Amino acid sequence: MRTYQELFRTPEFTPYFLASSLQVAASTVAGPALGTLIYSSTGSPLLSALAMFGPSLAQVVGATTLLSAADRLPPRAALTGIAVLFGLGDAAQAIPGLPVWAAFTVLLALGTLASLGGGVRYGLLNEILSKQGYLLGRSVLNMSVGLVQICGYAAGGVLVSTVSPRGTLLVGAALGLAAAAVARSGLSRRAPRATGRPSVAQTWRTNALLWSSTSRRYVFLALWVPNGLIVGCESLFIPYDPRHAGALFAFAALGMLIGDTLTGRFLPARWKARLGSPLRLLLAVPYLAFALRPALPLAVAAVVLASVGYSASLLLQERLMALTPDELSGQALGLHSSGMLTMQGVGAAVAGAVAGRTSPATAMACVAAVSVAVTLALAPGLRARPAAQVPASDRVAA
16 A cells, blocks of 8 residues: 555545544644643643643553553444543533642543553554555554644634633534544444453553563664653753744654655655664754754754654554554554653653753753664664564464
């Protein structure tokens, strides 16, 4: 599968794409509204920021408790139910007089549930497109997320100022329920990929099985750590240049869009193994220039160039699927997504701590240097092997 036309002609991909985009739109529109409500109630910038971005840290809870359900629930029912719960959660946040502790309780629950949603969603994508079409499909989803977030944050800001934060949360709830309706009506009924009952113990056992393969360990670490550290660099855009931080964020999104388009659509198969390592280095090396505090044009060029390197994750995900039994693909992709988001939170915390002792520019360069070192350390274990297949022991255990 090499063209977008082939992709959208694939049965079920279009409703899958629409449901995923609506879900992203719901969270993007509701985020600024909730942050505004929390800030107006508490006057705390920290709590306001946690209201918008803190739930990603809760995904580690779901990754260690709920992920076994990603392959053991019917995908259509699971995606529909999760979208409904997110819609109800946004509606609950709009209740007048809701205590701050209750708002964060809802956020924690939704953040934990999001890890299961990621596993179900990406495992189903692997079924709809097969492993041969996964890279192109995931690149299109990544591009959609970037575009929807740009539009969603803009729309959310307008709604907050013209309607109200609570009214904006209700719009987010409506988008979440629309995502549930599209998933329910557009997706086919499928059996779970794996048998047995989901449980915390089963989540731990399967996570241990996934981690037991040396090849998969290297892939997971390469997906989590360099990505998280560079997101830490991006988290310092505002203290680095408060006047032009918006431009830096926008051009970072542009670089991601370019990278996902080139890698997902135009990169020949024979180049995938050769360009994986250079793309992983490209993600970090341009940020080393921030040690010199470059002028805005050079800073923008460095950010765009570095963000193209995010497309390395598409190649790593494709490799992860080649190393994982089909019946465990949902949990494997959920573990990747939850670990990545958790490491992004850790990367932001590390970068912020270093910036507090030095400066934002120095911290960005230091964190980028650590990312380069991690990429080089992982390189020997990620060297391409002929026709990587799922180990027989994994299939037996699965």
